[in-house]
Amino acid sequence: xxxxxxxxxxxxxxxxxxxxxxxxxxxxxxxxxxxxxxxxxxxxxxxxxxxxxxxxxxxxxxxxxxxxxxxxxxxxxxxxxxxxxxxxxxxxxxxxxxxxxxxxxxxxxxxxxxxxxxxxxxxxxxxxxxxxxxxxxxxxxxxxxxxxxxxxxxxxxxxxxxxxx
Amino acid sequence: xxxxxxxxxxxxxxxxxxxxxxxxxxxxxxxxxxxxxxxxxxxxxxxxxxxxxxxxxxxxxxxxxxxxxxxxxxxxxxxxxxxxxxxxxxxxxxxxxxxxxxxxxxxxxxxxxxxxxxxxxxxxxxxxxxxxxxxxxxxxxxxxxxxxxxxxxxxxxxxxxxxxxxxxxxxxxxxxxxxxxxxxxxxxxxxxxxxxxxxxxxxxxxxxxxxx
Numbered sequence: 001x002x003x004x005x006x007x008x009x010x011x012x013x014x015x016x017x018x019x020x021x022x023x024x025x026x027x028x029x030x031x032x033x034x035x036x037x038x039x040x041x042x043x044x045x046x047x048x049x050x051x052x053x054x055x056x057x058x059x060x061x062x063x064x065x066x067x068x069x070x071x072x073x074x075x076x077x078x079x080x081x082x083x084x085x086x087x088x089x090x091x092x093x094x095x096x097x098x099x100x101x102x103x104x105x106x107x108x109x110x111x112x113x114x115x116x117x118x119x120x121x122x123x124x125x126x127x128x129x130x131x132x133x134x135x136x137x138x139x140x141x142x143x144x145x146x147x148x149x150x151x152x153x154x155x156x157x158x159x160x161x162x163x164x165x
Numbered sequence: 166x167x168x169x170x171x172x173x174x175x176x177x178x179x180x181x182x183x184x185x186x187x188x189x190x191x192x193x194x195x196x197x198x199x200x201x202x203x204x205x206x207x208x209x210x211x212x213x214x215x216x217x218x219x220x221x222x223x224x225x226x227x228x229x230x231x232x233x234x235x236x237x238x239x240x241x242x243x244x245x246x247x248x249x250x251x252x253x254x255x256x257x258x259x260x261x262x263x264x265x266x267x268x269x270x271x272x273x274x275x276x277x278x279x280x281x282x283x284x285x286x287x288x289x290x291x292x293x294x295x296x297x298x299x300x301x302x303x304x305x306x307x308x309x310x311x312x313x314x315x316x317x318x319x320x321x322x323x324x325x326x327x328x329x330x331x332x333x334x335x336x337x338x339x340x341x342x343x344x345x346x347x348x349x350x351x352x353x354x355x356x357x358x359x360x361x362x363x364x365x366x367x368x369x370x371x372x373x374x375x376x377x
Binding site for chain 1: 214215218219221224225226228233310312313314315316317318319321322324325328329331352361
């Protein structure tokens with residue numbers, strides 16, 4: 001059987017959804033966190049590239065909801081609900097939140113990676129979506145691709161090659 | 166209204182001149198260090214989305230050697246000096262005279278890291294001190310940090326301050342080219358990313374009304 005598989009790309013501070021056999025990918029996650037919400041029955045998946053932990057940090061007039069952990073996750077859930085995915089069927093996988101540079105001065109912005117991870121986990125707990133697996137922290141950038149058909153999240157780093165969670 | 170919407174082309178011209186002066190001094194420093202001719206492009210001041218910014222540097226997936234530092238003082242911001250790994254190799258080899266250094270293997274090479282860090286330090290230092298002279302503002306570079314990783318992972322770090330106010334960045338981009346006849350070229354980029362509040366400070370220091 002021939003089928004064309006396309007890869008949906010998610011940019012920085014952006015989210016999107018996909019249905020199998022297509023896959024969804026975001027590139028160059030540093031301190032940002034890639035959040036995948038998926039349903040293994042309907043084979044739908046959504047991915048968000050979260051940049052900052054909370055929208056209370058926003059000083060912009062028009063908030064980009066995909067940028068902040070506390071707004072991106074509820075918004076992504078809503079998009080999936082609109083596609084008919086049941087909330088109780090949703091599961092989550094996350095990756096990212098690295099510390100790209102080592103600095104002696106440890107201002108809040110410098111440890112943004114761990115803060116993003118904390119914020120994402122807190123938000124997932126709040127909306128009661130189970131976190132199945134994660135690959136967070138460290139000091140390497142990640143490119144992640146999610147395959148809704150198998151539920152596998154593929155993670156590629158520069159030095160450590162490819163892993164699957 | 167976002168701070169970016171209030172800029173005129175006049176303001177962008179001023180930023181271009183800042184890039185010109187800064188990178189001019191940096192190019193002179195690099196030329197002295199390597200004892201060879203260094204060419205500099207006319208700076209580009211671009212108003213770009215975050216994704217477009219990654220594309221300027223070769224795409225979010227591309228591996229890059231980057232020296233990052235925070236600008237502290239009157240006009241805070243972020244600064245990157247980035248070069249592709251193969252060209253960083255050449256810079257380090259020219260600088261140290263040792264031809265075995267490389268960034269392209271995963272093995273961490275302390276000496277190569279240290280050399281490129283110092284190079285980035287000297288270049289950004291001359292960039293910023295000329296900027297400081299020009300604007301009469303007190304600005305100091307932080308201790309720089311070096312990273313060999315994906316463009317997206319590296320550059321997004323410098324966008325954090327900016328991202329709280331906008332989905333776009335103003336990048337002052339200058340490239341340095343090694344003007345040798347060897348056929349190989351060193352293409353280094355300087356990215357100057359002032360924090361949103363710093364634009365007004367810089368313009369005021371130059372006697373320009375920030376927003377017209």
